[in-house]
Amino acid sequence: MSLHVWAPNARQVEAEIAGTRSALQPAKSGWWQSETTVNHGTDYAFLLDGEGPFPDPRSPWQPEGVHGPSRHVDHERFVWNDCGWQAPPLASAVIEEIHIGTFTPAGTFDGAIARLDHLVNLGITHLELMPVAEFPGDRGWGYDGVDLYAPHHAYGGPEGLKRLVNACHRKGLAVLLDVVYNHLGPDGNYLARFGPYFTGAYSTPWGEAVNLDQANSDQVRDFLIGNALMWLRDYHIDGLRLDAVHAIVDTSAMPFLEQLRRAVQALEAQLGRHLVLIAENDLNDPRLIRPPEAGGFGLNAMWNEDFHHALHALLTGERRGYYQDFGALADVSTALTSALVYDGRYSQYRQQRHGRPATGLPGRRFVGFLQNHDQIGNRPQGERSAQLLSEGLLHIGAALVMTAPFVPLLFQGEEWAASTPFQYFTDHQEPLLAEKVRKGRRNDFGAASTGAESVPDPQDPDTFKRCRLNWQEQEHQPHTRLLAWHKALARLRRTIPALTDDCLDNIRVDFDETARWLLLQRSTVTIVCNLAGTEQRIHHRHLQLQQLVLASQTGVALENENILLPAESVAILM
Helix, strand or coil: CEEEEECCCCCCEEEEECCEEEECEECHHHEEEEEEECCCCCEEEEEECCEEEECCCCCCCCCCCCCCCEECCCHHHCCCCCCCCCCCCHHHCCEEEECHHHHCCCCCHHHHHCCHHHHHHHCCCEEEECCCEECCCCCCCCCCCCEEEEECHHHCHHHHHHHHHHHHHHCCCEEEEEECCCCCCCCCCCHHHHCCCEEEEEEECCEEEECCCCCCHHHHHHHHHHHHHHHHHHCCCCEEEECCHHHCCCCCCCCHHHHHHHHHHHHHHHHCCCCEEEECCCCCCHHHCCCHHHCCCCCCEEECHHHHHHHHHHHHCCCCHHHHHCCCHHHHHHHHHHCCCCCCEEECCCCEEECCCCCCCCHHHEEEECCCHHHHHCCCCCCCHHHHCCHHHHHHHHHHHHHCCCEEEEECCHHHCCCCCCCCCCCCCCHHHHHHHHHHHHHHHHHHCCCHHHCCCCCCHHHHHHCCCCHHHHHCCCHHHHHHHHHHHHHHHHHCHHHHCCCHHHEEEEEECCCCEEEEEECCEEEEEECCCCCEEEECHHHCCCCEEEECCCCCEEECCEEEECCCEEEEEC
16 A cells, blocks of 8 residues: 555655655645555554654554554455345344443453354344444543544454454344544544644534534545445444434535435445444434435434433433433333424423424334443443343333334343443543543532542543443343343344334324323234332223233233233233
């Protein structure tokens, strides 16, 4: 490969290879290029006007971390054996989100391979990886990545990621990757040295915004789109989850997300392989997932935070922060039948109207969940639902996620009610930044917890270690029961056609706020939930002549149009 780099403000650009420096020559549009070639495994870096050396902005490998040299990767050298692979469609998907560093004791891509059979046996179809682009240190969530083209060195680098994807495809698992295009981390972020990758025209919660609509933004957009295409093409990733797209500031007539979607569709046609884009969107804006012909961006799906908030608030009784807008059975009913609870409705938490109706969109356009990395890790102690709910309510929550008309997502270990938390952890090497992160975390949650000192220190290695899954606990109760329950639900979703009919117009929900029961009707299938702390008899005409298919507890009795349900239990009928 010949060296080239975009550095429009530099007067001189040099490459450093094996201790030897050579000058690059200016080319068009702020690019510099060299006739010098680098082979697979060769380390190199750039100097700008005598300063540096700095890693390549498009570095494919950072074996020494964010401050070290780049290493060239020849992607053609890897031998793939997934010829003819096609990912299952989202309409039939069950996703599991994992964090590579805590998924297994090894904390590597290769370590995750050893647990793929567990996912297959569970009924998972798509493995979703939290960000793996190179970030500071050896441990972290990955949302402060700075070398967007380089798989994290501590996870196993480029070869490790390819081995994982290859192994997933051999076992019938698709792979989704979480990517972050709304900001970059501060430590090891050298992009601004090379060019106007950021703009002061806008600000984000993480600092300056990525430059997507100001001068020289064409090259920045190409940088991000090239990154997305690289993961899909060179690593055979089947789709991308786009982090916090509401924080992407772009006033262009051709929005970045639409341009990205067009580029991915072109690659899809070229590869002959189905590719998907899934957005995280705090605005409840379904235009992201409406087809271009209807004035939308054409993304494949978006995370449904309203469904999570409604279900979590109902089951836990929490009303702090954004949960104050939720908590009633009516909210869960609205989410199940309309996808979005706040579709222009007034939000007390936001003090304004929020959202837009999702009229006409199918359930496959929404990803539904009871837990994910944010909703667990952004709690002071990183508590999972298993630490907040009784076993009975965990059964109900799982049943509603797995039988909802949306694409269900589980967070690693949720299937067996893992007792390990998922706390916020970092490994910043700069002392001032490390202390700033530590204090910021305590300031955010100190008033909301038992005291600032009770908030785990993100920099403490023990915070990270506490989050590693304990795979042995699934062999003991109540974990074994929860795992069997999730397997049974996944099997029903896979085998009963009514549970894959995602037309929201066909969903019927009845409930009683006072008695605390909910009945979800999906064609021939009825899901009956008793959220009350006592046994109760529920009367409903849809129960007549139906038979019990699955129940979370013994003691369920069917009597014509009545069903007797134990406290905090759920039954599925046909």
